[in-house]
Amino acid sequence: MQKSAMINNEIIRKRLAKRYAKERRFRLYGVASITISIAFLLTLLVNISLNGLPAFQQTYINLEVNLDEDILGVTSSSNDKEFLQGNYSKAIKSSLKTLFPNVKGRKNNKALKQLVSSSATYQIRDFVMDNPNMIGTTQSFWFLAKDDIDVFIKGGIDRSLPETDRRIKDLQLIWIDQLLFDQRLEKRFNFTFFTQSDSREPEQAGIKGAVVGSLLVMLVTMLLSFPIGVLAAVYLEEFAPQNNKWVDMIEININNLAAVPSIVFGLLGLAVFIGLFGVPRSVPLVGGLVLTLMTLPTIIITTRAALKAVPYSIREAALALGASRVQMAFHHVVPAAMPGILTGTIIGMAQALGETAPLLMIGMVAFVANVPQGIADPSTVLPVQIYLWSDSPERAFIERTYAAIMVLIGFLVMMNFIAVIMRRIFEKKF
Amino acid sequence: MSFSVTVIVLFALLLLGYFVGRKRSIYVSKNNTKPLHSLPQYYGYLVALWSCLPALLVLLVWTALNSSVISSMTISYFPEQVQQLSKDDLSLLVNEIINLSESKEVLQDSMKQAVVSKYLHLVELSQQLKVGVVFILAFVGMFIGFRLIKPHTRARNLVEKLVRWTMVACASIAVLTTIGIVFSVVFEAHQFFKSVSISEFVFGAHWSPQGAIREGQVGGSGSFGALPLFVGTLLISFIALLIAVPLGLMSAIYLSEYATDKFRAFAKPMLEILAGIPTVVYGFFAALTVAPFIRDMGESLGLQPASESALAAGIVMGVMIIPFVSSLSDDIICAVPQAMRDGSYAMGATKSETIRQVIIPAALPGIVGGVLLAASRAIGETMIVVMAAGLFANLTLNPLQAVTTVTVQIVTLLTGDQEFDSPKTLAAFALGLGLFLTTLLLNTISLYMVRKYREQYE
Numbered sequence: 001m002q003k004s005a006m007i008n009n010e011i012i013r014k015r016l017a018k019r020y021a022k023e024r025r026f027r028l029y030g031v032a033s034i035t036i037s038i039a040f041l042l043t044l045l046v047n048i049s050l051n052g053l054p055a056f057q058q059t060y061i062n063l064e065v066n067l068d069e070d071i072l073g074v075t076s077s078s079n080d081k082e083f084l085q086g087n088y089s090k091a092i093k094s095s096l097k098t099l100f101p102n103v104k105g106r107k108n109n110k111a112l113k114q115l116v117s118s119s120a121t122y123q124i125r126d127f128v129m130d131n132p133n134m135i136g137t138t139q140s141f142w143f144l145a146k147d148d149i150d151v152f153i154k155g156g157i158d159r160s161l162p163e164t165d166r167r168i169k170d171l172q173l174i175w176i177d178q179l180l181f182d183q184r185l186e187k188r189f190n191f192t193f194f195t196q197s198d199s200r201e202p203e204q205a206g207i208k209g210a211v212v213g214s215l216l217v218m219l220v221t222m223l224l225s226f227p228i229g230v231l232a233a234v235y236l237e238e239f240a241p242q243n244n245k246w247v248d249m250i251e252i253n254i255n256n257l258a259a260v261p262s263i264v265f266g267l268l269g270l271a272v273f274i275g276l277f278g279v280p281r282s283v284p285l286v287g288g289l290v291l292t293l294m295t296l297p298t299i300i301i302t303t304r305a306a307l308k309a310v311p312y313s314i315r316e317a318a319l320a321l322g323a324s325r326v327q328m329a330f331h332h333v334v335p336a337a338m339p340g341i342l343t344g345t346i347i348g349m350a351q352a353l354g355e356t357a358p359l360l361m362i363g364m365v366a367f368v369a370n371v372p373q374g375i376a377d378p379s380t381v382l383p384v385q386i387y388l389w390s391d392s393p394e395r396a397f398i399e400r401t402y403a404a405i406m407v408l409i410g411f412l413v414m415m416n417f418i419a420v421i422m423r424r425i426f427e428k429k430f
Numbered sequence: 431m432s433f434s435v436t437v438i439v440l441f442a443l444l445l446l447g448y449f450v451g452r453k454r455s456i457y458v459s460k461n462n463t464k465p466l467h468s469l470p471q472y473y474g475y476l477v478a479l480w481s482c483l484p485a486l487l488v489l490l491v492w493t494a495l496n497s498s499v500i501s502s503m504t505i506s507y508f509p510e511q512v513q514q515l516s517k518d519d520l521s522l523l524v525n526e527i528i529n530l531s532e533s534k535e536v537l538q539d540s541m542k543q544a545v546v547s548k549y550l551h552l553v554e555l556s557q558q559l560k561v562g563v564v565f566i567l568a569f570v571g572m573f574i575g576f577r578l579i580k581p582h583t584r585a586r587n588l589v590e591k592l593v594r595w596t597m598v599a600c601a602s603i604a605v606l607t608t609i610g611i612v613f614s615v616v617f618e619a620h621q622f623f624k625s626v627s628i629s630e631f632v633f634g635a636h637w638s639p640q641g642a643i644r645e646g647q648v649g650g651s652g653s654f655g656a657l658p659l660f661v662g663t664l665l666i667s668f669i670a671l672l673i674a675v676p677l678g679l680m681s682a683i684y685l686s687e688y689a690t691d692k693f694r695a696f697a698k699p700m701l702e703i704l705a706g707i708p709t710v711v712y713g714f715f716a717a718l719t720v721a722p723f724i725r726d727m728g729e730s731l732g733l734q735p736a737s738e739s740a741l742a743a744g745i746v747m748g749v750m751i752i753p754f755v756s757s758l759s760d761d762i763i764c765a766v767p768q769a770m771r772d773g774s775y776a777m778g779a780t781k782s783e784t785i786r787q788v789i790i791p792a793a794l795p796g797i798v799g800g801v802l803l804a805a806s807r808a809i810g811e812t813m814i815v816v817m818a819a820g821l822f823a824n825l826t827l828n829p830l831q832a833v834t835t836v837t838v839q840i841v842t843l844l845t846g847d848q849e850f851d852s853p854k855t856l857a858a859f860a861l862g863l864g865l866f867l868t869t870l871l872l873n874t875i876s877l878y879m880v881r882k883y884r885e886q887y888e
Contacts, residue, residue, distance in 0.1 A: 019780055026782035030684025033677040038700050040749050044707070044715055228600045235597035252877075254604045259803060259873040260866065261810020263837055264611055267862045270844065271614030277494070293607050300604070326590040354708025357812035357841070365845050383710045390714050390817060398718070405711050412706060 048409070052402030058190035058203065059145040059153045061116055061179065065095045065124060066138045076132040083129050088121040089113075092143075099184075100175055111169055115176075117144035117203045144192065145185070147202040147396035149176065153185060156395055167395075193403065197369050198385065202396035205389075207404050209371045213284060213364075213379030214353060214411075220288020220375055221295060221352050226345050228292070229299030230334070233341075236300070237307040238329045258297035265294045266361025274362060281363035282378040290358050295348040302344025306337040339426035346419040350412050356383040382408050433493060436564060440489070443568050444482040447575060451477030455579050466579075468586035473578075476585045479592065480575030485568040492560050500552055501528075507545045615866055618859030625853055626654045631860060633657055637823035637834075639843060639854050654857050656864070658823035662833030666744045666815060667808035669829055673748025674808075675801055678755025683785055685756070686763045698760075705753035713817030716746035721818055728830055735830035736820065743818040744829065747811055751804045758800030762793045762880070765887055795886075799879035806872035810865060812837040836861050 069075050071094060074086040096112050097103070103112050120143040128135060148167045151157055153176075163170050179185045197209030240247040269290035273279045279286045310333050318328040334341070359365075364384050372379035380388070382404065389401040452474035459466045466473070501524045505513065508523070515523070531546050531553075578585070623631070634655020681701060685694050721742035728735035735741070766789050774784040790797070820832030821842060843858035 019783070023780045023782045026785070027684070027688055030680050030688060033680035034684060034697050034701070037677055037681060037704065037749065037752050038697070041700060041704055044711075047715065047719055048711070228603060231597045231600040232603065235594075235601045239594065239597065240601075250601050250604055253608050255877055256870060256873050257604055257607060259806055259869065260611070261806075261812070261837070261869055263810065263812045263840060264615070264862055264866050264869075267840070267844075267859060268607070268611045268614050271618060271859070272610050275614075278497070293603075296604065296607070324586065324590060326593050330593075350706065354706075354710070356708065356710045357816075357837070360816075360841055360845055363845075383708055386710050386714065387813070387817070390710075390717070401714060405714065408708060409711070412708070416706065 045409075048402050048405050051399065052404075052406045054154045054156075055193065055396075055399040055403035056190050057154070057187045058192060059150040060142040060186050060188055061145045061149075062140060062142050062184040062186070063092065063095045063099070063116070064138055064140050065091050066098075067091065067124070067128060067135050069135055072128065072135065074128065074135065076135045078132070080129070083125065086125060086128070088124040088128075091124060092116060092120050100178070103171075108171055111172055112175065114146055115149055115172065115179075117146050118201060119144055119204050142186070142188075144203045147394055149185075150203055151395045151399070152176065153187065154399075156399075193400065197371055198367060198380070198388070199369060200367075202392075202394050202400060205397070205400060207382065207385060207407060209368055210380050210382045210385035210404070211407070212371050213368075214381040214383075216284035216372060216375050216379065217287040217291060217359075217381055218349060218353060220284060221291045222345075222349060224288065224292040225295045225299055225348065229296050229345070229348075230303055230341060232296070233300045233303035233307060234329055234334060237304050238333065239325065254297050254300055257293075258301060261357075262294055262355055263357040263361065265290050266358030268293065269358060269362045280376065280378075282366050282368075282380075283376050284372065284379055285375040286362050287359050287364055287381065288375070290362060291352040291355060294355065294358065295352045298348040298351060299345055302347065303337070303341045306340025306344065307333060309340060310336045336428060339422055339428070342426075343419045343423050346415050346422075350415045350419075353415070354383055354408065354412060356387055359384050360387070382411075433489075436489060436561060437486075440482055440486055440564070440568060443485075443572065444478045447478035447481035447572050448474040450572070451475070451575060451579060454576060455585075458579055458581070462581055464581040466581050467584045472585035472589050473583075475589045476578060476583075477572060477575035479589070480578070481568050481572035484571050485564045488567055489560070489564045492563075496556060496560075500549070500556060503552060504545065504549050507548050509541065512541075611866060615859055615863045618856050619863040622654075622853065622856035622860040626857075626860075630654065631656050632660075635825050637839070639839075639857050652853065654853070654860075656836070656861065658825040659834060659836045659839055659861070660864075661825055661827070662740070662819070662823070663809055663835040663837075665827060665829065665833055666740050666747065666819060666835060667805060669741060669744025670747035670751060670808045671801065671805060673745055674751040674755050674804055677748075678752045678804075679759050679797065681752070682756040682759035682763060686760050687781065687785055687789075701753045701756055704749065705757075707750075709750065709811060709813035710817070712746050712750050713813040713815075716742050716814055716818035720746055724830075733830060736832040738818060738820045738832040739830050740819065740833045741829040743815050746818065747808055747814050750811070750814065751807050754804045754807055755800055758803065758880075759793075759797050762796035762800065762883065763789060765796070765884065766792050767887055793883070795879045796883035799876040799883065802872045802876035802879070806869040806876070809872075810837065810869050812841060816841050836865050840865070 068091070071091050072086045072088060074082055078086075093109075093113060096115070100112060103109055120141070123141065123143060127139070127141075145153070148157070149172075152159075152168050157166060157168055159166070159168075159173060168176075176185065192204060193206045195208055196204060196206030199205040236247065236251065240250075269286060273286045273289055274281055279289070314332050314336060315328055318332045319325070323331065359381060364380050365388060366378060366380065367388070368378050368380050370377075386401055386404045386408065389397045389404065392398070448471075452470045454477075455466055455470040455473035459470070501521070504524050504527060505520055508520075512523070513520070527542065527545055527549050530542065531550050631654055634653065635657050636653045636655045637658050639652045639654060681697075685697060689697065717738075721737060721739065724739055724742050724745075725735050725737055728739075770788055770792060771784055774788045779787070815835045815838050819838055820834050821838065822832070822834060823839075824831060824833050826833060840858045840861050843854050843861075
C-alpha cells in the first residue's frame with residue numbers, strides 16, 4: 001500500500017515537473033515573440049537612422065572664381081536678359097583650371113568639371129545679378145559638390161577598388177586629396193535638403209515641395225473629414241433610430257470600409273474624382289478627397305467610442321433642463337467627448353500622412369520640381385517622394401530616402417505624441 | 431471674380447446675416463407683446479443660412495456644369511458641315527478652341543477665329559451671370575430670412591431640422607463611398623471583360639499586359655491570365671500570416687495573462703508603433719535590407735534565391751501585421767469570462783494548460799476573425815510588395831523566387847500616362863474588383879465572427 005503510494009507520488013512528481021517545464025516553456029514563447037517583434041522594430045529604426053544621418057550633411061567645395069567680364073560675357077551694365085545668357089560655367093571651369101593647371105584632354109577636363117554640382121552656375125549667376133559691381137573681381141564661393149564626391153567624402157566609396165568598379169576616377173581621387181589638403185572641401189549641414197524640392201541631381205534635391213504637398217493634402221483631408229466624421233458619428237450615436245435597416249446598413253458599411261485596402265480608394269478616386277468630375281490629376285485637392293474617404297471610418301469609429309464614454313446622466317440632465325436633442329448633443333455631449341474625438345482625428349490624420357498607395361493611383365507620382373502654391377497645383381507628398389527616390393540608382397538618393405523617412409517618422413511621432421498628451425491633459429473621468 | 435473670392439464673400443454674408451438676424455430678433459422681441467419662439471441666435475442662424483446656402487448650392491452646381499455646358503454650346507457655333515462630324519472629332523475640336531483661346535493669338539482660319547471669340551464671350555458671360563445670380567440669390571435669401579423673424583416662426587426647429595438632415599447626409603457618405611467603389615470598379619471591369627473572358631482572366635496562367643500598348647500591334651493584344659498574380663498574392667500573404675499569427679497571438683497571450691502592468695504599459699505601445707510605421711518605410715526596408723540579407727543567407731546555404739524573393743516581402747509584411755493580430759486577440763482573450771479561468775485553476779490546471787485548453791478554445795471564433803482581418807490586410811497591402819516583390823508574373827510556390835501580386839500589377843498598370851480606356855488600365859480595374867470582393871468577403875466573415883463571439887459572452 002505504502003509502496004504503491006510512493007510510486008504514485010513519484011509519478012505525480014515527475015509529471016508535475018514536466019508540466020511546470022511546459023509552463024515555463026510557454027511563458028518563454030510569449031517573451032520571445034514580444035522580444036522578436038520589438039527587436040525588429042529597433043532594427044528598423046536604427047538601420048534607418050544610421051543610413052539617413054549622413055544625408056543631413058553635404059560636402060561643399062570652395063573655389064576662387066574670377067568674375068571676369070570676358071569670361072562671363074556680361075558687364076555691370078548688362079540687362080537681365082544678358083545676365084541670364086552669361087557663360088558662368090566657363091568661369092567655374094577656369095577657376096578649376098587654375099587649381100589644377102596640369103589637366104589635359106577633353107575627358108579629363110570633363111571629369112574635373114564633374115567635381116562641382118551643376119547648381120554652381122546658377123549660384124554665380126544669382127550673385128552677379130545681385131551684385132553687378134563685383135564683376136571683374138575674384139570672389140570665393142562654396143559650391144555644392146557633385147553627389148559622387150559627397151558620397152566618397154562620407155566614406156561610401158571604397159578607394160581600394162579598381163578604377164572601373166568605382167564611381168570616382170583615379171584622377172578625381174588625386175584632385176579630391178589635393179582639395180582636402182587645401183581645406184577646400186568641407187562637410188556642412190545640408191540646408192538644401194530642407195529648402196529645395198525634388199531634382200534630377202541628388203545633391204540639389206530636397207523635400208520642401210513634398211512636405212508642403214503633404215501639408216496641403218492634410219489640410220484638405222482635415223477640413224473635410226473632421227466635420228463630416230464627427231457629424232456622422234453624432235448622428236449614429238445620438239439620433240439614429242434603433243433597429244432601423246438603413247442605420248444598420250450604414251454601420252456595417254463603415255466597419256467594412258475601415259478594412260478595405262487603401263489602393264481600392266485610389267481606384268475610386270481615379271474613376272470618380274478624376275474620370276467623372278474632371279478634377280485634375282496630381283493635385284492636393286484630389287489627394288485630400290481620396291484620403292478623406294479613407295480616414296472617415298477611423299474618425300467615425302473613434303468618435304463613436306468617445307461619445308459612448310460620456311455618461312448618460314449628462315444627457316438626461318440636459319434634457320431635464322429643457323434642452324432640445326440637438327442642443328443636448330452639441331452643447332454637452334460633444335464637448336465632453338472632444339478629447340477623445342481629437343485624439344481619434346489625429347490618429348486618422350497620422351494614418352493619412354503615411355499613406356502612399358492611393359496617391360500613386362491618382363497620379364501624385366509625377367516629378368514635381370516646384371513647391372506647390374495651392375491645392376490645385378501639381379504636387380507630390382512625402383511618402384510618395386520616398387517611393388520615388390527609393391527607385392533611383394544613385395547612392396546619394398538612397399541616403400536621402402533614409403533621411404526623408406526620418407523626417408516622415410518624425411512628423412508621425414510628433415502627431416502621436418500630441419495625441420497622447422491631449423488624452424492625458426483633457427481626459428475627463430466620469 | 432474667382433471661385434475662392436466668391437466663396438469668401440459668401441462667408442462674409444453668412445456672418446453678416448447672423449448678426450443682422452440676431453439684432454433684428456432682439457429688436458422684434460422688445461417691441462412685441464408676444465415673445466419670440468426661439469432664442470435670438472437661432473434667428474441669426476436662420477438668416478445666415480437663408481443668405482448663404484441657396485447661393486452656395488447654385489455656385490457649386492454652376493461651377494461643376496460650367497465647362498460641359500459651354501463646350502456643347504460651342505459646338506453649336508460651328509458651321510453645319512462641321513457639326514456633322516463624329517462625337518470624338520467634335521470634342522477634339524472644342525479642346526482645340528479652348529487651347530487657342532488661352533494662347534490669345536490671332537488665327538489664320540477665320541472660322542476658328544470666329545468660334546474662339548464667341549467662346550471667349552461665352553466664358554465671360556457665364557462668369558458674370560454666375561456671380562450676378564449668386565449674389566442676387568444671397569440677398570434675396572437674406573431678405574426672406576429677415577422677413578421670417580416673427581414671433582410665430584419656430585426658428586430653432588427649422589435650424590435643427592437642417593442640422594439633422596446634414597448629419598444624415600454625412601452618415602450616408604459611407605454608403606455612397608461603397609456604392610462609388612462598387613460602381614467605378616464594376617463599370618470598368620465590365621468594359622474589360624468584353625474583350626477578355628472571365629474564365630481566361632481567372633484561370634489563365636500567362637500574364638503579360640505590356641503587349642497591349644496600341645491596337646493592331648504585332649504580337650497581339652497581350653495576355654491577361656491573372657492566375658500567377660493570385661498565387662503570388664496568396665504566397666506572400668501566407669508567409670506573412672505564418673510570421674504574424676504565432677508571434678502576434680503569443681504576444682497577446684503573454685501580455686494579457688502573464689505580463690505585469692508595468693511590462694504591459696511598455697510593450698503594448700511598442701507593438702502598436704509597428705502598426706503606425708508607414709508601409710512605404712517597410713517596403714524600403716524590405717527591399718534594401720531584408721532582401722539582400724535573405725539572398726546572402728540563401729547563397730551561403732547553397733540555394734539561389736531571387737533578389738526580390740517572396741520571402742523578404744512576406745516576412746516584412748508579417749511583422750507589419752503583428753500588431754493587428756495581437757491587439758485583436760488581446761481584446762478577445764480579455765473578454766473571456768474570469769469564471770472560466772477560475773474553474774480551470776480550481777481543477778489544478780497550470781496557467782498554460784488553462785490558456786491552451788480553456789481560453790484559446792473559448793476565444794477561437796474571435797481569434798479566427800482577427801486572423802481573417804489580418805489576412806485581408808495582407809492581401810490588400812500595396813507598398814511593401816510594390817517595392818520588394820517582383821514585377822514579372824511567375825507561377826510558383828517557391829518562396830525564394832520572385833512573384834508578383836495583384837496590388838503590384840494595379841500600381842504598374844495605372845502609374846504613368848495611359849489612355850483611360852486601354853485594356854491595360856481596364857485590367858487594373860478588373861484586378862481591383864477581385865481585390866475588393868476578396869477583402870470584402872474576408873471582412874464580412876471576420877466581423878460577423880467577432881460579433882457573434884462578443885454576443886456569446888455578453
